[in-house]
Amino acid sequence: MIKVESITKKFGDYTALENFSLTIHEGHIYGIVGYNGAGKTTLMKTIAGIYRPERGSITMDDVEIYENERIKGTFFMVQDEPLFFPQATLTSMEGFYKGYYPGWNDSVFKKLIELFGLNPKGRINGFSKGMQRQASIILGLATMPQYLLLDESFDGLDLAKRNLLKALLFAYLKANATNILISSHNLKELEGICDHIAIIKDKELSFGDSVEHMRQERRKFHVILPDEHEKQEFYKMGFKNVEGSYKTYTFISKTTEEETRTVLQPLSPTSFQSIALTLEEIFLDEMEEFEYDFNGFFS
């Protein structure tokens, strides 16, 4: 179990994370989400022992991770901007990483190369961005780490490779007692793969829980009303993210279905449906503070 306890990370005068706490239990795939610049990569790098927090601590089984060889040898972080030496090939990078990871698996490495269809002797710097991303994922998985950290790793992958990666991660999790952390600003990528989500907002942990529990805590409803109503009426009732017009509306509510039905009764809905929330909708519900009005913005 990794415990992130009240860490504060600053870059000069800028505070990226403040009093941030998070507990990562074993055997899960965690999604770290937030807006651009929220601190996702900062958090990942701090967990990986690259950054040292100004305050707080990050421990694994109550042992500090920073500068701990044994623990760090069980981590692999697939960086958003991965390192490849000049003129390096997958084979030469294998030579580099193999010496640092006791779990390195040659067979897995070869299988992954074949699976992704990359040339092991081709110059990685000549690969496309997506292929370089694939190369770094191959290297990461081949180290067979106990903790695999993926920073924006879906970015640049085509749809087929994204699905392939998702399947691989599930298979890896199933085969090994591991933990996977994935950071992304694109919730659609994490849909169906993460079972836990940590949302970073205003430098702190805004929400950190299982996806299942998140879905239990809020629901999306679709209603059809006999008359047209203003969205404000729904907001006054305590609902959020109200969409729709004329007589058909959708909104999010943190109350149960029964309670919501009761609240809506005065409006006499002709249709009332509960719809499963996507991660994106949960995220927006958690993060969105206001609605934008762009009328006249560019005039």
Next chain:
Amino acid sequence: MILMDSFHKVKYIHTFWQALKHTFGMAVIMLCILLLLIPASTSAIPDISIFNVDYTHNQMKYRFYLENINVIVNGAVILMGVVLAISLFRFMLAKRSSDAYFSLGITRIKLVIIHSFAGACYMALVLFISLFVSLLLNLMAFTEYGFAPYAISGFFYIWTGFFVLALVSFMITLLTCCLVGTIAETTFFSIIFIGSVSIIFYGISTLAKQLLFGNSFGLTVSTGGSAVSSNMVTMLESFNPALFFLNASKNFCAQYVRYDAYIEPDQDYRLCVLWIIIAILLLTGCFFSIRFRKAEIAGVSGKCVPVNFFVTFLVSFLGFTVVLNTVAAYGLFLAIIIAFLTFIVLYIILEKLQTRQLWKGLWKLPIQFGIVAFVVIILYTGGFGYSSRIPVSDQIKEVEMSYIGSPNYLSSDNGGTSNGKQYYVRSDYTYTKSDDVKEIIDVHRAIIDAGKPKLAVDMEHFSSTAVPYDIIIKYTLKSGNEITRYYDRTTMEVLEKMLSLDDTQTVHNNIQSSILSLTNSNYGAAGAYKNGLIYLNNTLYTNPKQVLMNADQRTKLLSCIAADVAAQSIEDRYFTKESAVGVIMFSLTGSQNSLTFAYNIENTLVYVTPNFTQTIQYLEDTNLYQYFQTTDEIENVSLQAYNPYISVVNTQTSPKSQYFLGYIKDTAHEFIQTKDFGNDFLIDTPERLAQVIPLLQNDYFMSRGGYLAQIKIKGKDKYVYKFLPAEVAPQFVIFNLRK
């Protein structure tokens, strides 16, 4: 656990191997450079190759590389340390590699240790190969002469010293790497840090030279070739990371069979041990720095405030001192102002380059400016008593001081210059007797009280006129310490006070020894008295006669001269009231110099005045006095007021002796000074000539002012130059030359 321990060892070996692999190219480049500088330089140039017996003459024991590229070789070794460190640690200076390496399962400190070890291996190997190839070549060249043991011990010494030199540069660069964010910063800053000791001491020496009255560091006398005192950079070489092995490498890169009294220095490994300790301390500093280094500064400049502060200060300070030194010739205050402006400009440029946020870093400027201003003020106001310090007489074992009196009694081969008119001779005497030392202290006090006057003439009070001069005073205390002071100018009044040293026992004894040929020296005046040709001449220098004397006759003449000289007072010798009756010249060069110009270093003169009773008696007894007579008549006399700064173009900027010695020329206007414009004051009436001629002196110390006189010989194209002292000058002369 055992398996993990084994894996750790494998991991460390893997790290070492990776470090070697990624730096191999750089190591090969450095090897090529050193192979060129070391074995190739010593063997590949046919004319000066160690294999050229005509060149080595069986005197060369060995030569690893050409001595005259010793500085370049040292520089290449330092460069090797810098580039290898950058190559091995550049991973922490770029975001991607920094993140990748710091995410690995190895601590930062172990990364540093292993990479440093890899660097040390390369440095040792590259130096070993370069020097070993040279050693083999030397053994091939010199074994038959039995010089092999010298070459082998020299090899180990040079190899050790260079390795330590490279290691220190490596560690300084590594420490810089740990503190800053970019390769550009690392390269520039580490070079500055390696040169920091030199910069600081060069700067202080330069400022002291310009500002500190009495400073002797790093100055050479105007005749060149002789340092008053080493500059601080040289004095403190042993504590300089760039220079500590420079001298030792110069001594041991080549060795020769010597036939003189030169004693070869020992191979001293203590300095190497000291610097290894310093390298270890630097490495310890690196451990501390790397542990707390923020990975996020990779690729970002200006993130280490103390380093930026130090580098900005050093570079700006260097610029300040260079400008001050360059512009000082045009005026000290102007130079200080321009130097401070240079400081500010350099500061702004460096700050902008490093941080791109000039306003944010401006707080450092007043601090740095203040440090320099403080140093300037301290030096200008006497350096905490440096300028005014004179040791107590009973602490003094001996003192060596510049001698500014007559060159006609010197016994050593002193440096000097002469141009057929004016001359300058550097000489010193060493004083040990307490009365003499007290006299020196008195003179020294007068020098200090006179301060550093502006080089200018004071025609109203000529004794206040300041002229350039080399005045060195070196005290050796009973404790063994030395105190040296140097003054590059003083007033005529002080120069005149320095003449009082002629009355010291030391100078008196030396003069007597010189005249009486009691010294072993065959140089200078002593040599001339001992072995020179003897000429007698009239005071117009128109009819020199060589006199041949046997040893006894010479001895007798010299003893008369010695007795008469011993009886002279300072006034008699330098401010004579009586004109000379004749001139005795002793010349090692003979020929033209003796006949035309009174002085060069290898001649000496005795101006025989009526006070020289014994000498005159001897010359009369031996019928030689007649050669002092002349029938030549004087047609006219032209006068110029003596003013060392009479000409703008030819103003006096280097020391000249103020003891005038007359001379004869074939052309007019050959005064010791060149007037820019205006005619000389011509005296051609019999009445005035009769007034002036008896007052003209062949030799006179010009500190009290006077007039340079050109005497035209009637019926001949001959011009004799003498001096008319101001004290006795007739009113009509003073009036006509009052401006």
